[in-house]
Amino acid sequence: MKILESKSISKYFTDPVEFQVLKDISFDIEKGEFTTLVGKSGSGKSTLLYVLSTMDTDYTGKLVIDGQETGNMTKDELAGLRNEKIGFVFQFHYLLSDFTCLQNVMLPALKLGKLSNKEIEERAYQKLAMLGLSDQALKLSSKLSGGQQQRVAIARALINDPLIIMGDEPTGNLDSNNTRIVFDIFQELSKNYGQTIIAVTHDDDFASKSDRIIELKDGEVIRS
Amino acid sequence: MNINAQIAKTYIVTNKKLTGVAVAGVVLGMSIYIFMNSMLLGFDKASSKSIFKTTPHIRVYKDDEISRPLVSSNGKKMLLINPKIVPAKNTIINPGLVISSIQKMKDVEIVTSQVNANIFYNSGKSQITGLCSGINPEEADRMYAISSTIVEGSLGALKGNPNGILIGSGVSDKMSLRVNDYVNITSSKGLNKAFKIVGIFKTNNSVIDKTKSYVNVLSAQQLLKEGNVYVTDINVNIKNPDDAEKIAIQISASTGYKAEGWRQANETLMAAQRMRKIIITFVSTTILLVAGFGIYNILNMTITQKINDIAILKAMGFKGNDVIRIFVTQAVSVGIMGVIGGMMMATLIITLLQHIYVGGDIGYFPITYEVTKYIQGIVVGMVITFFAGYIPAKKAANIDPVEIFRR
Numbered sequence: 365m366k367i368l369e370s371k372s373i374s375k376y377f378t379d380p381v382e383f384q385v386l387k388d389i390s391f392d393i394e395k396g397e398f399t400t401l402v403g404k405s406g407s408g409k410s411t412l413l414y415v416l417s418t419m420d421t422d423y424t425g426k427l428v429i430d431g432q433e434t435g436n437m438t439k440d441e442l443a444g445l446r447n448e449k450i451g452f453v454f455q456f457h458y459l460l461s462d463f464t465c466l467q468n469v470m471l472p473a474l475k476l477g478k479l480s481n482k483e484i485e486e487r488a489y490q491k492l493a494m495l496g497l498s499d500q501a502l503k504l505s506s507k508l509s510g511g512q513q514q515r516v517a518i519a520r521a522l523i524n525d526p527l528i529i530m531g532d533e534p535t536g537n538l539d540s541n542n543t544r545i546v547f548d549i550f551q552e553l554s555k556n557y558g559q560t561i562i563a564v565t566h567d568d569d570f571a572s573k574s575d576r577i578i579e580l581k582d583g584e585v586i587r588s
Numbered sequence: 589m590n591i592n593a594q595i596a597k598t599y600i601v602t603n604k605k606l607t608g609v610a611v612a613g614v615v616l617g618m619s620i621y622i623f624m625n626s627m628l629l630g631f632d633k634a635s636s637k638s639i640f641k642t643t644p645h646i647r648v649y650k651d652d653e654i655s656r657p658l659v660s661s662n663g664k665k666m667l668l669i670n671p672k673i674v675p676a677k678n679t680i681i682n683p684g685l686v687i688s689s690i691q692k693m694k695d696v697e698i699v700t701s702q703v704n705a706n707i708f709y710n711s712g713k714s715q716i717t718g719l720c721s722g723i724n725p726e727e728a729d730r731m732y733a734i735s736s737t738i739v740e741g742s743l744g745a746l747k748g749n750p751n752g753i754l755i756g757s758g759v760s761d762k763m764s765l766r767v768n769d770y771v772n773i774t775s776s777k778g779l780n781k782a783f784k785i786v787g788i789f790k791t792n793n794s795v796i797d798k799t800k801s802y803v804n805v806l807s808a809q810q811l812l813k814e815g816n817v818y819v820t821d822i823n824v825n826i827k828n829p830d831d832a833e834k835i836a837i838q839i840s841a842s843t844g845y846k847a848e849g850w851r852q853a854n855e856t857l858m859a860a861q862r863m864r865k866i867i868i869t870f871v872s873t874t875i876l877l878v879a880g881f882g883i884y885n886i887l888n889m890t891i892t893q894k895i896n897d898i899a900i901l902k903a904m905g906f907k908g909n910d911v912i913r914i915f916v917t918q919a920v921s922v923g924i925m926g927v928i929g930g931m932m933m934a935t936l937i938i939t940l941l942q943h944i945y946v947g948g949d950i951g952y953f954p955i956t957y958e959v960t961k962y963i964q965g966i967v968v969g970m971v972i973t974f975f976a977g978y979i980p981a982k983k984a985a986n987i988d989p990v991e992i993f994r995r
Binding site for chain 1: 591598602603897899901903905906907908909910989990993
């Protein structure tokens with residue numbers, strides 16, 4: 365089943381001079397695939413990921429997520445779609461520093477509002493336990509180490525059981541030990557839970573272990 | 589509690605310093621706004637109160653007339669080239685009828701006739717010029733509250749006593765006159781009459797205390813060598829002094845005599861009052877605005893600080909409106925805390941000032957808790973804090989999260 369379709373997506377930067385970052389990019393991603401986007405710096409891989417995540421709406425072409433065309437949705441509708449169907453893990457952990465780990469993990473679910481606070485809290489504990497962080501749950505997120513913070517961010521991405529998890533260099537800022545831990549988590553999610561994952565990386569080792577590699581060069585797909 | 593409110597609460601609690609500074613700004617602006625405006629109203633009330641001690645709300649009298657040609661000459665040149673005041677008597681004809689017709693009007697509370705005479709007080713060799721008002725003691729007391737100013741003797745003793753007189757404390761000091769002493773009065777018409785002092789009053793307005801005296805209307809008419817229908821002034825008090833000008837026009841129209849409201853009669857005081865009002869309104873509004881700008885800046889700063897959080901929240905699926913709600917909730921909470929603090933502070937300042945003695949005929953500092961000004965302050969304070977939160981939040985809500993991540 366196709367979960368994400370990119371149909372001839374192009375994008376231009378106009379500042380400082382007009383420059384085409386993405387050139388006519390088309391590919392499909394199946395449910396349960398662990399895909400990595402690779403390419404040299406400036407190849408447009410992060411830009412593509414932001415387009416696919418619906419956070420960047422300034423492009424031409426068609427993007428279909430879970431059978432829904434996103435081109436004519438409003439920003440608020442897109443926010444709703446992200447909330448329900450996409451989990452995001454950034455290069456820099458990007459947790460809210462004024463909140464505890466548990467609160468950070470709970471936030472997307474509280475926003476979705478489908479479950480009661482108590483159920484959400486239980487789920488959040490489950491996710492944190494799965495990532496080996498149950499003893500850190502009530503600490504402020506800023507008090508954790510980098511690797512721990514990244515795992516909290518993954519737990520947060522998982523809380524709403526999204527269709528797709530997207531990662532923008534999720535291991536880019538971590539040492540080799542933590543990189544291995546994060547990669548193992550991704551692989552486990554993909555293998556054991558059938559989770560669709562799209563991750564941007566420049567770590568060839570990381571990419572080689574994934575199901576599928578899409579390589580970009582100068583805004584064009586050269587391998588998929 | 590809804591998730592947006594929870595986030596707002598966390599921001600307020602974790603940034604105590606910033607919240608404290610913002611709240612202090614609102615407290616300062618609010619309290620000064622309420623206090624200044626209450627002071628202004630207090631001043632106005634005190635000054636009208638002191639005006640009403642000697643001035644009626646409306647004074648009806650016969651104005652001087654300018655001579656006119658006997659035959660009106662339509663379109664032709666006037667025969668009189670130097671019109672002057674007609675030397676007529678300043679008396680109101682048939683005062684009983686005029687009084688009863690005014691009494692029938694709506695909103696009129698007290699109507700009393702008065703006869704004023706310029707006089708000399710004589711005691712032995714000393715002589716003081718002064719003004720003697722012939723009054724109907726009961727009605728005049730209701731109008732000017734004369735009995736509340738009496739320090740010796742009583743107003744009651746004047747009733748039905750054509751030889752009684754009430755004198756100001758200044759007159760009594762200068763001529764060392766006490767109650768039951770006699771004072772000789774010479775009128776402008778050359779008439780001499782001895783009066784028995786039945787009371788001494790002290791208004792704390794030294795000009796009045798040193799010149800004024802009250803006698804019965806009949807005695808004043810005698811001093812002016814006039815009969816008992818001679819009345820120069822009819823004084824009218826109405827329910828709401830602010831309507832004086834409007835009712836004066838009605839009285840003028842129905843009686844044909846000149847009716848003058850207290851504002852017209854005290855134009856200089858009114859001008860000073862207006863000026864004071866402009867200055868205080870200007871100053872207090874400026875302070876409130878400055879406080880508003882302070883809050884705007886502080887909230888703008890929090891939003892700039894939290895711009896990453898905003899991007900994360902939006903990436904997680906929070907909508908633009910959620911972002912606005914979070915920061916407006918934060919701003920309004922600061923507003924509510926500030927408004928409550930401001931009201932308490934204003935109440936404290938007003939209470940302190942009420943205990944300061946300033947002397948004169950004012951006594952204690954004339955300031956009261958003005959409910960309308962409190963309400964105004966609350967409304968203005970809340971509106972400013974709302975927009976101080978809304979405007980920067982609206983800006984932040986419209987940014988694409990990617991734009992923030994790329995920085």
